[in-house]
Amino acid sequence: MAAVRERFVFAEAGRVTTNNAANTQPPRALLALMQRLAPLYDNVHRGQPTASQHTTRLFEATYDDIAAFVGAPGRSNVVLVRNTTEAINTVMYTLLTQFREGDNIVTTTMERNSNFVPWFALCNQILPRLGRRVSLQLARVDALSGELDLAHLASLVDARTKLGxxxxxxNFLGTQNPLADVSAVAAASGYLQPGGERRSYLLIDSAQWVPSHAVDMQALGADYLAFSFHKMLAPFGVGALVAREERLTQSLPFLYGGDMADDGGVCADRVSYNDLPWEYAAGTPNILGAGAAAAAGPGPDAE
Ligand SMILES: Cc1ncc(COP(=O)(O)O)c(C=O)c1O
Structure with missing residues (x-):
């Protein structure tokens, strides 16, 4: 315990907190890393200065580390955002134009509001204004055991379920869901996706999972994982959406402008977009934050 405490500065300030489900304190080594990076850093993808080129290499490598950390094929699968909530909203906005009249979304009554409010708003406020009716279905949780009612979930998922x-x-019950079973239910729905696949896409809110488990996204068969680095030692401000590459190439981007546009690809009458993952990186990113996040979770030891 003393050795662990030694790695953190917060105890010296008289603060010992255990609310790690909400956020963790950054360790001493990570604060030192940020201090080392700060004087040398520059904006990324901005050409000539040596500092910019160096920072760009470090920044791009964080995408590789984060992909490897959750078993995704590579940097093209990673979208860096501010937190889990923003990652889930990214899924919502990138799929917005794909929903068809009569579709449904299935989620559960066990969700943190970050994985409920976006779907509620989409179905009840956003899509109705665009003249499309999409319903939201909620799978039950057993009131005594706190377990997800998988049979009820399976009964809600059908050939009109675009997304689970x-x-x-x-974060509330501590229940861990049977993800392989949930994934099998989504895979068997028969929903016809725009790319020709017949199954429902699956988003896993991984905020309470990635920090404490070895994750293999490809083995799981999920389309999207959303999580926050401030729950695994990094400072606030960086979250990730890790997605199957086809989900990102077959969707419209969420945020527009800056690095997401192709270099030389912006004319008055035509705009083309950058390659993945930068197509989903509009504007100047949180460069130091990404470096700290990658070092905190997946990357090389900050020391
Ligand atoms: C399961 C779950 N999902 C989503 C969130 C939201 O995370 P963030 O505040 O980083 O967006 C939390 C935060 O506690 C959570 O526990």
Whole structure:
């Protein structure tokens, strides 16, 4: 315990907190890393200065580390955002134009509101204004055991279910969901996606899962994982959406402008977009934050 305490500065300030489900304190080594990076850093993808080129290499490598950390094929699968909530909203906005009249979304009554409010708003406020009716279905949780009612979930998922959105682990109940079973239900729905696949896409809210489990996104068969680095030692401000590459190439981007546009690809009458993952990186990113996040979770030891 003394050795662990030694790695953190917060105890010296008289603060010992255990609310790690909400956020963790950054360790001493990570604060030192940020201090080392700050004087040398520059904006990324801005050409000539040596500092910019160096920072760009470090920044791009964080995408590789984060992909490897959750078993995704590579940097093209990673979208860096501010937190889990923003990652889930990214899924919502990138799929917005794909919903068809009569579709449904299935989630559970176990979700943190970050994985409920976006789907509620989409179905009840946003899509109705665009003249499309899409319903939101909620799978039950057993009131005594706190377990997800998988049979009820399976009964809600059908050939009109474009998306299933399920937490891996509940921040409230502590329940860990049977993700392989949930994934099998989504895979068997028969929903015809725009790319020709017949299954429902699956988003896993991984905020309470990635920090404490070895994750293999490809083995799981999920389309999207959403999580926050401030729950695994990094400072606030960086979250990730890790997605199957086809989900990102077959969707419209969420945010527009800056690095997401192709270099030389912006004319008055035509705009083309950058390659992945930068197509989903509009504007100047949180460069130091990404470096700290990658070092905190997946990357090389900050020391
Ligand atoms: C299961 C779950 N999902 C989503 C969130 C939201 O995370 P953030 O505040 O980083 O967006 C939390 C935060 O506690 C959570 O526990």
């Amino acid at each position: 959105a399920c937490t891996a682990a509940s």
